[in-house]
Amino acid sequence: MHSTLNVAWTGRSGDARTSRARSLLQAATRASALLGLSCLLLLGAGAPASAQQTAAADADPEFNTLFHESLKRPADVALAYRLAARATQLGDYEAAIGVYERILFYNPKVVRVRLELGRLYYRLGAYESARAYLQPIDGDGMLSPAEQANVTAYLEEVERRLSTNQWSVYAQAGVRYQSNANYGPSSRIVIGDDVAALLPPSYASKADGNVFGLATVRHVYDFGNQRGDVWETNLNLYYSQQFDIQRLNLGFVEANTGPRFALAPDALPGSSVRPYVLAGGISLGGASYLGSYGAGVSVYLPFSPYFSIEPFVEARQRDYQNSVDYPTAGFQSGGMWTVGAGLFGRITEGVGWRARIAYNDADASVSWYAYENFNADLALPVEFQGLWGVKRWVVIPSVGYSYYGYDAANPFVSRFIPRTDDQYRVGLALDVPIHEQFGLLTQVQYTWASSSLPNYSFDNLSVSIGPNVRF
Template sequence: MVPEVRNVAQALCRPRKVARRPAPRWACLAATLALVAALAGMAPQAAAQRAQAPDPVAQADPADRARYDSAFKAMIADPANLDKTFAYAKAAIEVADYEGAIAALERMLFINPDLPRVRLELGALYFRLGSYEAARSYLTTALQAPDVPADVRSRVDAFLAEIDERLSQHRFSGSVYAGLRFQSNATSAPGGTGVRALGFDATLDQEYTSKADTNLFVVGNAKHNYLLQSLAGASIESTALLYYARQHKERRVDLNVLELTSGPRLPLDVPGLFDDGSLYGYAIGTYVELGGDRYYSGLGGGMELRALPAEWTNIRLTAESRAKQYHSNSVRPRNDQQTGFTSSVSLRLRQGLTENLVVNGLLAAARNETDFDYNDYTEYAVGIGLDYLFQPGFITDLVAGELPKDLPWATSVSVSRVLTGYGGPDPTVDPGTTRQDHDWRLSAITAVPISQSWTGILSLGRTQRTSSLPNYQYTNTSVSLGASWRF
């Protein structure tokens, strides 16, 4: 069919387009927090004009396009035949001509208003176009029809619940991950007894060498977005992280962490670089307990840039500054000497190679400053990893009916190298040697979907540190098994 003829004929019964929803440490910290506050009052820059989207019908598969043209001819030849009109609407949906499908379905309702399935399909189409109020109107009236089929009522209820969530200014999401972990060196202590003390060789008590142990761990993440109606796509984003680990034997390394962040997230387009990104400025509050005692508390701020410059490419650039207050106790009498200021920057890249394979890259650097040069350090990290999605048919066949076959399994492997250099020698350890640590960190994780919300997770990890001082040299291998629940 000639495109111009098709467009003119459809325009006779097509509705109007629907509107869519549319320096010194403390000085550096103060500047970071001021930048976060300033970001909250910013208005996003006007986006560059987008090129007009191409005709979806012209880009459709030739066979689908042929069925679409044939269904359109049949509808035009017999406009009173609802079956032919509905067939055309289905063909239009297959080629992504949603407005053409809407026009056809609305004409069906004009002929016969008592068609709840047609109202359902119209609601679904308007939902797909982002016209949620129009979608709600059709879906609500679909339920008012007498003798609504059960499957129609179920789909309508699901759509209405999703519309309520999308139109709300409040968005909640999160996850809880819990399990058991075994570590060959839970205390991150040296494997041997030979250490340095006051510049001399010394023997470490066996109590303080590496110890294997198991622990119970729980990780909770929650995120809340408050959508700013005055700025399309902008929100106030707040997160909470809770980590709890209780050792079976080595209770001195029980760990509790609470970290909160909050700040504005604004949409960001940079013509010529990317047209889908965001800028997030946030304040950070952290509280950490180790072995049941206060370890440190911190306050700071950060900036995060997220960008999707190309298909299957995701970039995240983060910069943070934190002031940390460490607390001494009878077990760690010199812990307060670590009080200071930490600045860090990291660049993370996710690049899809295929639909099932993603490569991850990491570059990071951090600088820690205290009043004691032997606690100052500069750290550099580089890492690479692979994520692979797959369907292990031989396993799902063995446990048929127990695991979902439509959700892929995921395996991730990664390796990173971390180099840490300290600012000067610690006289209580060795006044002639400055500490230098070199780490290898490896991990392998497999996630098995149990349902849409539940996932089983098996994790393996290994850290190997070499150091210029034997006091800080260690190796640790870990295995954990747990489950994650998303909400």
């Protein structure tokens, strides 16, 4: 039977706090990636829109039946509406546009057809064509108040996207509760110096809440050439203030900037390559904790409305700083390589999917802080008609997995057992629009981890709510 020792943790408190901080930082890193993913879902300003549409409708029996019937009855407007709606559901916007324009040929005064054409051209990224259909019906008395508001919102967005300088902003403020805010181990029986130890209460898991604010800002400068080349800059900001555990107050800032060049504008419209540089920093407990800088390159390939991929490779230098709360943080300094990909697509008209996979290889000043890491996250945004508002509500279920394998055993914990972690997470978010630009976002996420060392097994329930804004 293992003996249980009530150890005096002061001799290794710096290393223990650094381990807890690293667990927190890993969670923050994953959160920042998920934050970026969620913001892209809510902003609709992720990878560039693709002008290439597949003829997926050709394989759909219902579409084929409606298509052949419409050839026999070209003046049947009701049938044409059904055909266009089916093409839109299948993601074949070009087919839908062809049908709606045929309706206009027979009846050029149908205002709602012009509205649908404006929407479809907007989804294709053909903003000038969208404006050509929407401007003449702005203020038309045949539209309902909700439809008129929709036209106005589209026109404002079109003008913004046609500008040489294009800005997108998503921001949220709110409150969050966590059942294990410090990512303390599931059990107070841990390992120290290769023997069982009783973790002091100050290091055990502890619930806490915080107030937080976050923002994602995106700027695109359009060079105005025929290829569609732009300069793209992204800025991510986050800060949380704990109610109780002040050493966990977390600040995060990171920016990347670089050109996005059209890759194959004729063979694969919308494809691009983007080299970029990046820099960022993290504060923890009110003190500087991490500074990083580096560079990367990504390639965006929009194969169809159902599947696009943006692989990337990135290298960065990470410089950790010691502080009163984290006196051994500096030992984590070193370079890190990342290889990964963002994946995007749509399942149906109202259901999309977004995923991110990444592999990290991180060096450190001491071998037991160096690690390799694999992350995978998947989100399925589902739009539906809510209880109020002109915009559809969005519910986003998500799942994720992370693996951490450290290069060597930590002698302060165990000289014989290197640390390996398997972390899992499931989440659910609900974005409720209150206005065209304002909403209320509620998120619930449960995270749990198993580890080769009991010190790092934990679980945590996080619940947050707060207003958001996007423009």
